[in-house]
Amino acid sequence: MNPYAQGGWSNAYNPNAVNSQPSGTSPLYGALPYPTPSSTAPTFLTFIFTPLDGTILNSLVMGPQSKTYFRINTDSISSGFSIIQNPTLESVALIEWRSHPIVEIRNIVSKRSTSQLLALSSDNTHRVMELRGKKFRWTPSEGYIRLYSTGVPNPQLFGRISQGQNGVVLEVTTEAVHIGLLEVCITSALLLMSGRNID
Secondary structure, three states: OOHHHHOOOOOOOOOOOOOOOOOOOOOOOOOOOOOOOOOOOOOEEEEEEEEOOOOOOOEEEEOHHHOEEEEEEEOOOOOEEEEEEOOOOOEEEEEEEOOOOEEEEOOOEEEEEHHHHOEEOOOOOOEEEEEOOEEEEEEEEOOEEEEEEEOOOOOOEEEEEEEEOOEEEEEEEHHHHHOOOHHHHHHHHHHHOOOOOOO
8 A cells, every 4th residue: 555645745836935025925925924034943833624524635724823724625535626725715726536636736836647746756755846946855754744845955844744633734834834835735735645546
């Protein structure tokens, strides 16, 4: 059994995100805290996928201040589509469940197979994402699936996924939100923790 088929791998930079002024970034930017330059340890924001019918495929994603940040609706558990919507019910991402699933994340990831977005490494130890010239990896470790940057001397931790008592838990750094990775991490958590084969 493929250990990575229990969820999803995904990550991309927001094309509108800039380092100096985040104009045109995710509508959630500014609603969430961002660390000062003096911060040394990453600050995590926690999102909990609260199942509406016992599965992550139909769930509410609750974030800081117990607000609903995303809704996930799947029209058919055995096949069909999963849609991730933001608080204003705009579609953020779409997954088409088929023998080789297809994923698209609005303004971030063009339509492609999940196995292309979250490519399993040759040694089956992690999944690799390459987005806008940046490389990342999702690696299982100590009860988490952790998201790191790669191809740099000191890989940076951007987030981690785990199974909590009340649902799947996604923790992302404020830096990940700042550079436009939140929607990618939400989609990745859905894919990786869906129980579906994403290859």
